[in-house]
Amino acid sequence: MTHIPDMHDAEPIPPEARAEIDRLLRSGDLFRYHAPSDAPVSLLEREFADLLGARYALAVSSCSAALFLALRALDLPRDARVLIPGFTFAAVPSAVVHANCRPVLCEVGADYRIDLSDFAAKLPGAQAVIISHMRGHTSDMDTILELCDARGIPMIEDAAHSLGTTWNGRNIGTLGAIGCFSFQSYKMINSGEGGILVTDDADLVARASIMSGAYEHNWTSHMGLAKACARWQNQLPLYNMRLSNLSAAVIRPQLSQVARRVADGRRNHDHVAARLNASPWFDVPASLPPERRAPDSIQFTLCGMSDEQARLFAQTTSETGIKVQIFGLSRDNARAFWNWQFLDDCPDLPRTRAMLMRACDTRLPARLNPADCDAVADVLLAAAARVTAPHRAYGT
Ligand SMILES: *Cc1c(COP(=O)(O)O)cnc(C)c1O
Numbered sequence: 001m002t003h004i005p006d007m008h009d010a011e012p013i014p015p016e017a018r019a020e021i022d023r024l025l026r027s028g029d030l031f032r033y034h035a036p037s038d039a040p041v042s043l044l045e046r047e048f049a050d051l052l053g054a055r056y057a058l059a060v061s062s063c064s065a066a067l068f069l070a071l072r073a074l075d076l077p078r079d080a081r082v083l084i085p086g087f088t089f090a091a092v093p094s095a096v097v098h099a100n101c102r103p104v105l106c107e108v109g110a111d112y113r114i115d116l117s118d119f120a121a122k123l124p125g126a127q128a129v130i131i132s133h134m135r136g137h138t139s140d141m142d143t144i145l146e147l148c149d150a151r152g153i154p155m156i157e158d159a160a161h162s163l164g165t166t167w168n169g170r171n172i173g174t175l176g177a178i179g180c181f182s183f184q185s186y187k188m189i190n191s192g193e194g195g196i197l198v199t200d201d202a203d204l205v206a207r208a209s210i211m212s213g214a215y216e217h218n219w220t221s222h223m224g225l226a227k228a229c230a231r232w233q234n235q236l237p238l239y240n241m242r243l244s245n246l247s248a249a250v251i252r253p254q255l256s257q258v259a260r261r262v263a264d265g266r267r268n269h270d271h272v273a274a275r276l277n278a279s280p281w282f283d284v285p286a287s288l289p290p291e292r293r294a295p296d297s298i299q300f301t302l303c304g305m306s307d308e309q310a311r312l313f314a315q316t317t318s319e320t321g322i323k324v325q326i327f328g329l330s331r332d333n334a335r336a337f338w339n340w341q342f343l344d345d346c347p348d349l350p351r352t353r354a355m356l357m358r359a360c361d362t363r364l365p366a367r368l369n370p371a372d373c374d375a376v377a378d379v380l381l382a383a384a385a386r387v388t389a390p391h392r393a394y395g396t
Contacts, residue, residue: 002379007362011365014253024246024249037221041248043252044248044251045059045196055200057205058209063091063180066178071095074156074177084096084130087337110351130158131158133158135295138167141167157172160195164261178204179199205228210236210238262294265365266295272373276300276380282300283301297362297363307357324380
């Protein structure tokens with residue numbers, strides 16, 4: 001029988017983290033503003049900014065916090081409209097609501113990318129845009145940036161799942177005003193929880209730093225921001241969304257692993273994608289030409305199946321040990337826009353809905369080897385053959 005790889009567990013944290021964590025435990029120095037300089041969180045910010053090629057980085061408690069602070073840093077008026085894709089994680093419309101703004105959802109096409117005609121049609125009423133690179137799929141950023149720039153509308157990137165992805169050779173997360181990343185366990189770098197934002201704009205990062213909890217004059221330990229922060233002294237609320245030194249100690253030794261994880265993840269993804277695309281039951285949409293992906297999961301669309309066959313497909317694969325979720329068919333899925341019932345007015349998005357009803361999601365960790373990937377593809381292909389076989393007796 002084929003060996004089914006472990007699809008769930010994360011990679012171990014590099015052993016270098018242990019000595020640093022031990023040092024922090026011995027000194028009790030867990031708060032980023034305890035030591036006057038070179039706190040692990042501050043070092044992480046410098047290293048992450050350098051890795052991305054951005055001027056500034058601000059480490060915070062989650063990517064959701066980074067998105068919220070990014071919107072607050074833009075100083076949008078109450079009830080400002082923020083255009084977001086209809087295919088994203090519930091944290092994105094939630095961050096908009098949290099910032100006292102109103103999310104406007106735009107359609108996403110069968111290729112998991114933003115529908116540019118709907119985007120262009122809805123942009124005029126918006127005062128900011130969040131582009132969520134959902135599962136690392138990159139929309140046509142040239143057109144999106146051109147449309148936003150022409151109207152002077154700031155663009156925030158939700159790059160939670162896009163660390164290592166490039167567009168025309170530029171790092172995703174550095175294309176707009178602010179880019180936000182996640183260190184939650186299912187992302188490229190894992191510290192359980194955590195996030196970071198990057199920007200080249202001193203004023204934006206100064207505002208975000210103060211609101212993240214750099215109270216009094218704690219901002220003096222933020223690189224080169226003394227002037228920008230002094231301007232906002234006592235002017236902004238403190239939301240206290242800081243990262244702890246312990247998390248930074250877990251994250252920093254993983255920065256040097258990103259390039260390998262990206263290369264291995266892409267190899268695994270492309271291998272499984274090629275096998276699925278050779279079958280009539282699957283479509284793995286191609287990336288756009290300027291896009292170089294950094295996947296740690298795979299999304300594919302079921303073709304020519306009924307709702308019942310699609311459900312059976314997900315059930316069959318899960319029984320074999322490969323968990324597949326269909327965004328629109330799994331109950332209470334946080335990525336299906338009709339479940340965001342906390343929104344005042346949630347429009348219907350028929351194209352996005354149709355995509356979600358057949359789009360499948362499976363983790364594909366970078367640590368899998370080619371034989372593991374073949375085992376995954378075998379399970380998916382066998383399940384599709386089984387649920388589409390003519391004269392198949394149900395329940396046997
Ligand atoms: C994980 C994720 C988030 C939320 O990140 P947290 O750090 O858990 O807040 C937001 N957007 C996308 C696209 C994500 O994948």
